Amino acid sequence: MVASIEQISKWKREKTIGIIGLGDMGLLYATKFSNAGWKVVACDREDLFESMTAVHADASFEVLLNGHYVSRVSDYIIYSVEAANLDKIVSAYGPSSKVGAIVGGQTSCKSPEIRAFEKYLPKDVEIITVHSLHGPKVNTEGQPLVIIDHRSFKKESLLFVESVVSCLKSKHVYLTYEEHDRITADTQAVTHAAFLSMGSAWAKLKVYPWLAEDNKWVGGLENVKVNISLRIYSNKWHVYAGLAITNPHAHQQILQYATSATELFSMCLDNRRKDFVERLMNAKEFVFNSHKGKLLLDDLILEEYSLSKLTKKSEISTDPHSGRDSPSIKQMLPNSHLALLAIVDSWYQLGINPYDHMICSTPLFRIFLGVSEYLFLTPAILEQTINAAMNDQSFRRDDLEFVVAAREWSSLVTFGNFDLYKRQFESVQKFFEPMFPEANVIGNEMIKTILKHSK
Numbered sequence: 001m002v003a004s005i006e007q008i009s010k011w012k013r014e015k016t017i018g019i020i021g022l023g024d025m026g027l028l029y030a031t032k033f034s035n036a037g038w039k040v041v042a043c044d045r046e047d048l049f050e051s052m053t054a055v056h057a058d059a060s061f062e063v064l065l066n067g068h069y070v071s072r073v074s075d076y077i078i079y080s081v082e083a084a085n086l087d088k089i090v091s092a093y094g095p096s097s098k099v100g101a102i103v104g105g106q107t108s109c110k111s112p113e114i115r116a117f118e119k120y121l122p123k124d125v126e127i128i129t130v131h132s133l134h135g136p137k138v139n140t141e142g143q144p145l146v147i148i149d150h151r152s153f154k155k156e157s158l159l160f161v162e163s164v165v166s167c168l169k170s171k172h173v174y175l176t177y178e179e180h181d182r183i184t185a186d187t188q189a190v191t192h193a194a195f196l197s198m199g200s201a202w203a204k205l206k207v208y209p210w211l212a213e214d215n216k217w218v219g220g221l222e223n224v225k226v227n228i229s230l231r232i233y234s235n236k237w238h239v240y241a242g243l244a245i246t247n248p249h250a251h252q253q254i255l256q257y258a259t260s261a262t263e264l265f266s267m268c269l270d271n272r273r274k275d276f277v278e279r280l281m282n283a284k285e286f287v288f289n290s291h292k293g294k295l296l297l298d299d300l301i302l303e304e305y306s307l308s309k310l311t312k313k314s315e316i317s318t319d320p321h322s323g324r325d326s327p328s329i330k331q332m333l334p335n336s337h338l339a340l341l342a343i344v345d346s347w348y349q350l351g352i353n354p355y356d357h358m359i360c361s362t363p364l365f366r367i368f369l370g371v372s373e374y375l376f377l378t379p380a381i382l383e384q385t386i387n388a389a390m391n392d393q394s395f396r397r398d399d400l401e402f403v404v405a406a407r408e409w410s411s412l413v414t415f416g417n418f419d420l421y422k423r424q425f426e427s428v429q430k431f432f433e434p435m436f437p438e439a440n441v442i443g444n445e446m447i448k449t450i451l452k453h454s455k
């Protein structure tokens with residue numbers, strides 16, 4: 001059921017939407033809602049009131065002093081703040097919620113958010129919370145938007161929230177908060193762990209992969225690894241720390257990912273080819289057996305998204321099948337792709353079918369699944385990868401650093417230490433910082449292409 005146009009117009013005249021936290025996601029929502037004709041009030045930290053008022057002077061929403069002022073006038077209040085501070089912030093402003101208001105949040109893990117709402121909100125306040133499963137720079141249209149109707153008393157409350165968020169044109173996915181946290185641990189948290197570990201390994205080895213002269217990081221799969229890793233490191237650490245540390249399901253997933261990487265790497269060191277192949281084939285059978293139809297991604301469409309300025313036209317040959325230019329196979333060094341082998345193995349070890357989560361997937365998860373699928377379902381590449389993992393020493397040091405990094409990220413998450421997480425994240429971030437402007441341009445183009453091809 002959807003609300004009638006007359007009803008929505010009436011709500012637009014009478015109701016106010018409040019956003020607490022005017023960072024990347026809060027600003028996205030405040031802008032979209034107010035441009036769609038809703039009355040929106042918003043705030044950031046009280047000490048930033050003057051600068052926020054100046055920055056948003058031309059916006060179609062109004063900046064208020066703090067969350068008390070937002071809460072007391074708003075009919076739907078959305079907290080869009082750092083996960084680690086949410087409890088404190090809801091404890092401060094929650095009791096100021098307007099009588100009969102609906103409250104929700106944007107935090108990436110819902111159990112602590114619901115706990116804080118139940119603890120601090122007055123009993124007359126309803127709780128309908130949301131989560132946009134994409135970053136602030138991604139087009140909201142068609143992306144999953146989780147809606148959790150946790151505590152509503154009136155039938156029209158959900159309709160009202162749906163009407164407010166309808167301007168995002170996202171795909172609504174209805175879950176409980178427990179379902180949400182289980183699924184996002186499988187999808188988001190472990191995806192981030194993989195790309196964080198790749199970045200850490202390169203930073204430890206002081207390698208900018210796109211500049212390496214030995215052609216170790218050439219080709220579509222390598223471009224995905226580099227671009228997504230840099231994309232994550234160019235963002236705010238607290239987003240990744242929050243969703244991994246505050247979600248207990250995520251700890252187990254990230255630990256399994258590190259364990260899979262360690263065990264597969266140990267098999268390579270011990271030259272246990274038979275065990276290695278058997279384990280990968282079991283994982284392949286479990287994850288991809290029922291796969292039908294086209295692959296989510298094709299390596300060739302990704303080849304042009306290299307950060308490398310070294311790829312000269314003379315190194316490009318034309319693929320006889322596609323007619324497209326592609327770097328000569330001779331130029332690419334076969335990679336062990338440990339990061340991709342480990343994710344498929346960890347899905348297998350945990351009995352997770354990643355395709356079950358497509359309705360609730362982020363762009364990065366779909367890309368990670370897409371490249372893993374490409375690797376496992378393109379026979380020549382899987383064989384080349386297995387040979388490289390077993391016989392080729394060129395990636396041993398990279399793989400060793402990757403395994404160490406995966407275990408480090410797992411420990412940081414398990415110990416729940418936000419400060420250490422921040423330090424680790426920021427040290428790698430500093431290493432890659434000079435490349436962010438360029439990486440973001442190329443990464444955005446790559447993601448657009450991937451999303452177009454994977455519809």
Ligand SMILES: NC(=O)C1=CN([C@@H]2O[C@H](COP(=O)(O)OP(=O)(O)OC[C@H]3O[C@@H](n4cnc5c(N)ncnc54)[C@H](OP(=O)(O)O)[C@@H]3O)[C@@H](O)[C@H]2O)C=CC1
Nearest residue numbers: 021022023024025044045080081083106107108134135136
């Ligand atoms: N970025 C993403 O890709 C996504 C993020 N999310 C989730 O959304 C939430 C917000 O993330 P995002 O917008 O990226 O993060 P930001 O850091 O950009 O935004 C959070 C904002 O809240 C402000 N803030 C802190 N304390 C208060 C307070 N007491 N009152 C009002 N505002 C306050 C922060 O100010 P200051 O920085 O000065 O502390 C900051 O501007 C997080 O929980 C995140 O996990 C969900 C989907 C996607």
Ligand SMILES: O=C(O)C(=O)Cc1ccc(O)cc1
Nearest residue numbers: 108133134135188362363364
């Ligand atoms: O796509 C991803 O995984 C991102 O990195 C962006 C992101 C970050 C946090 C969320 O809660 C949702 C999406």
